[in-house]
Amino acid sequence: MTQPDANPLARTRADFPLLQRCIDGRPITHLDSASTAPKPRCVIDAVTGFYLEHTANVHRGVHVLSEESTELFERARQEVASFINAAPSEIVFTRNSTEGINLVASGLGLREDDEVIVTALEHHSNYMPWRVHAHAVPVGLLPDGVPRYEEIGGRLSPKTRLVALAQVSNTLGAIAPVAGWIAAAHAQGIPALVDASQSASHLPIDVRAMDCDFLVMSGHKLLGPSGIGVLYGKRERLEALAPYQVGGGMVKLHEEEHFVLQDVPWRFEAGTPNIEGAIGLGAAVSYLRNLGMEAVQRHSVKLGRRLVTRLRAIKGIEILADSVPDGQRIGLATFIVHAPGLGQENIARLLCDRHQILVSGGYHCAHMLHHRLKLEGTVRASTHVFNTEADIDRLAEALTEIVEV
Ligand SMILES: Cc1ncc(COP(=O)(O)O)c(C=O)c1O
Structure with a gap:
């Protein structure tokens, strides 16, 4: 045996x-x-396979290769959605976590005196955008660096527009009590953003169970390619965000008098996206799901x-x-x-x-x-x-x- x-x-x-x-x-x-993170062979093969067999733009062309590229790209969105129990329409492809957070920071229409609750240990990518677009209010730290998460409730005020915290900090590796702080924010009608840049490679993520409003991930830490990331948003939250980049592919109609935005998530993906990156990320998350x-x-x-x-x-x-x-x-x-x-x-x-x-x-x-x-x-x-x-x-x-x- x-x-x-x-x-x-x-x-x-x-x-x-x-x-x-x-x-x-x-x-x-x-x-x-x-x-x-290093990449498994299946990710390398998915990226090179795209170059060798398909290489065409998405959502634009009418020929066979373009149809295939679009199908592979949208299938990758489905893979990523299943990986975190979201709907594909709630998955925006970004360059990385940093871009996802910046997209939310600029799309929420924050004012200088609005407040965003963070911790003092957040990665700069989940700190700088809130500093620049609003006022970042950090909760304190214990002497060994662990955030005093219990302070979050007391920091919420009528000025608070968002709570934005890492599920796992890139310096501590500690698993944060996400459910507690999301519930504390929601009790006051405040949305919550989870920075899952580190956690997504190590923990099962279920955005429905977590009930977060936004969540970001970076492909390159998740065994996928660089230059691809994910912003998850509840559909109604994404629909309320202003796109922060405009250009090709994000409008249904563009005439002299007016233009009509594409539906979410495509309205946030102006310009030619990182097609091979998304396909590689799709392969990476299926690899992890298979494990x-x-x-x-x-x-x-x-x-x-x-x-x-x-x-x-x-x-x-x-x-x-x-x-x-x-x-x-x-x-x-x-x-x-x-x-x-x-x-x-x-x-x-x-x-x-x-x-x-x-x-x-x-x-x-x-x-x-x-x-x-x-x-x-x-x-x-x-x-x-x-x-x-x-x-x-x-x-x-x-x-x-x-x-x-
Ligand atoms: C917790 C955390 N948030 C955000 C980021 C930013 O990720 P990226 O540089 O891929 O945008 C990192 C990267 O190390 C991170 O560890």
Whole structure:
């Protein structure tokens, strides 16, 4: 009788050609997917297949290749919709999460004194747009960086137009109590935007159950191509947003006297979209769905646990959000390495140069968090479906060597 596979995702490794890469003749250990993730072969094939077999514009041409492109593009929208339990008409293709958030920020018609509730640890992409278009009101942080989510209710005021928070922060890896803050916002008739840039690769997402009004994702972190992202919006919310770009493809009619906007979501996709990007993203989310997002979450949480356990055991390492309860962290940990004469970016570089381990080093587009915690940078290790506990053990051994020198 065959034994059940202890790590059912371990065999996914073979699906990612990039993981065969060597540096200085030695194989890499990839722990940097929170920045951008390697692509499985099926995504690469979907993109090259489009170039080789179809390459035509969408929603415009009348010939066969154009029909095929349109069908593949719209099928990708359906794949993405099913991935998060939305309707295809609620899926706007954007360039990335940043563009999705900017689209909402400019489309809501915000005024300078309107308020948007955020946390101090939001990625710049979910902070800057609210700062520029309105007034961003951050909730506080605990000393280890975890937001005081319970403060959200108290921050809501008649000026609040939106609550916009990450479901998983790119610096902490902690899974936020999304349902609670969305309910608090809705109790006051305020819509909520979920930044799922990090969470979508690690947790099952159901926008209906979550009841968020908007949600953004980035294709490149979800094993898909760069330059493609998603803005989900409840249909009535999308219909109330003003398009922030105008041009070809977003109007049904354009005459001297007037023009008529396309229906949602196409009115937000002015110009030729990233067709191959959308098709690649469709392939990426079906790949993840085939693995099963519950299995992906279990795997991620297990790796998160291994990360903190191994890092905590190294003298000279401090982990951010160390107070996060067991099981509430994806496979991501950000930490400070105390090694004489070495900054955090130097540590990340050393891990690459000496050990072929790829991690992030610096501020991770979360300056406010680092500023509040008085940190001059941090190191971040982040996993995806193909990582194993052995990758984390390799990181821990390398860090032990660095701090002990
Ligand atoms: C939590 C979070 N939000 C937003 C973004 C922005 O994503 P993108 O650069 O793909 O637009 C990132 C990227 O790292 C992120 O981690």
